[in-house]
Amino acid sequence: xATRGSFRTVDVAxxxxxxxxxxxxxxxxxxxxxxxxxxxxxxxxTAEHIDQMLFARLAMHGMWPGRPIRESALALVRRAATxxxxxxxxxxxxxxxxxxxxxxxxxxAAAFLERWAAGAAPAAGDEGRLGPREAAAAVGAxxxxxxxxxxxxxxxxxxxxxxxxRVYGPDQIGRLRVVRSLLLAGxxxxxxxxxxxxxxxxxxxxxxxxxxxxxxxxEALTAFDAWLDSLAEQKARAERLxxxxxxxxxxxx
Numbered sequence: 449x450a451t452r453g454s455f456r457t458v459d460v461a462x463x464x465x466x467x468x469x470x471x472x473x474x475x476x477x478x479x480x481x482x483x484x485x486x487x488x489x490x491x492x493x494t495a496e497h498i499d500q501m502l503f504a505r506l507a508m509h510g511m512w513p514g515r516p517i518r519e520s521a522l523a524l525v526r527r528a529a530t531x532x533x534x535x536x537x538x539x540x541x542x543x544x545x546x547x548x549x550x551x552x553x554x555x556x557a558a559a560f561l562e563r564w565a566a567g568a569a570p571a572a573g574d575e576g577r578l579g580p581r582e583a584a585a586a587v588g589a590x591x592x593x594x595x596x597x598x599x600x601x602x603x604x605x606x607x608x609x610x611x612x613x614r615v616y617g618p619d620q621i622g623r624l625r626v627v628r629s630l631l632l633a634g635x636x637x638x639x640x641x642x643x644x645x646x647x648x649x650x651x652x653x654x655x656x657x658x659x660x661x662x663x664x665x666x667e668a669l670t671a672f673d674a675w676l677d678s679l680a681e682q683k684a685r686a687e688r689l690x691x692x693x694x695x696x697x698x699x700x701x
Contacts, residue, residue, distance in 0.1 A: 455493040464501045471501065478526045479504040496696075500529055503692050506685060511671040513550065513678040514634060520546050528693065533700070537693045544686035550634060551679040557633035558656040558676070561626050561643065565652040576617070577608065583616040587624045594624065600637050602627045602644050623647075634679075635659055636672035 461468045474480040480500055483491045504525045512518040520543045528536035583605075584591045597603050603623045605614040616624065623644075630640050639659045646658050660676040671678035 455495075455498065457491055457493065460493050460498055460501050463498045464505045466505065474501065474504055479508075479529055481529050481531070496531075499692075499696055503528055503689065503696075506692070507689055510681065510685075511678065513547075513671040513675065513682055517543075517546060517550065517682060524689070533693055533697050537690060537697070540686065540690045540693055544683070544690065547679060547682045547686050551676070551683060553633045554635070554675050554679055557629045557635070558659055560629055561655055561659070562653070564622060564626055565647060565655055567652075577615040578621065580605070580614055580616075583621060583624060586621055587628050589624065589628055593628075597624070597627055600641060602637070602640050630659070633675075634672060635675050636670060638662075638669075638673050639675060 457468045457471055460471050464471075471480065475482055480497055483493045483497060486492050507521045507525050512521075520539075524536060524539045524543050527539050578586060580591045580594055584594050594603075598605060603620060605616050605620060607613065608615045627640060627644075630643075631637075642661075642663060643655050643659050646655065651658075656676075660674050662673055
């Protein structure tokens with residue numbers, strides 16, 4: 449918590465480890481309340497502004513793991529900026545529950561992958577060899593999506609020796625279901641490609657770690673490239689945001 453008193457824009461910026469222009473932008477974006485002005489026209493910031501700036505910086509820092517989580521965090525920051533800290537706590541708990549749900553979905557998809565790779569959870573039935581349209585219907589995707597997955601080397605069809613057409617056997621259908629499950633759970637194409645490459649090399653264990661860990665020399669360009677770590681970090685951040693709000697409410701009593 450900041451000490452009480454009147455502060456300059458530079459003081460607020462320094463407290464949050466950022467630039468004065470960022471403080472002004474946060475006011476324009478609704479992340480900070482507009483402060484009163486002194487007779488000379490300068491803004492007069494309070495300790496509450498500094499507390500809110502620290503809160504906003506924590507909520508906004510780092511890569512975003514998906515639009516719903518981003519939009520939830522933005523709404524939370526704006527609610528706190530109005531001074532409605534009790535309402536902000538309620539929003540923060542909803543935000544934390546959203547992160548928990550995304551993390552559970554990601555963990556479930558990774559667990560399904562590992563069970564399937566180990567042969568403990570077959571992801572294909574008795575479809576036989578299916579064409580692109582039939583394969584798409586079997587896994588709940590579209591032919592265009594399957595073409596895209598093939599272009600990105602997540603799965604490969606085989607050619608029917610009789611017709612020369614692309615077909616998908618039980619192994620390919622199973623893999624299509626795994627890919628769709630991982631994409632729906634939020635993993636990036638790059639993360640799934642890492643997994644697919646290891647799968648093609650004969651690896652059947654530790655694939656969850658492969659999904660979540662960029663290879664040497666490979667940059668994680670988005671939160672989705674290290675999805676489990678990104679969500680775990682968001683979970684810890686959500687808990688800190690709730691604690692910060694609780695401390696501000698206690699200080700205002």
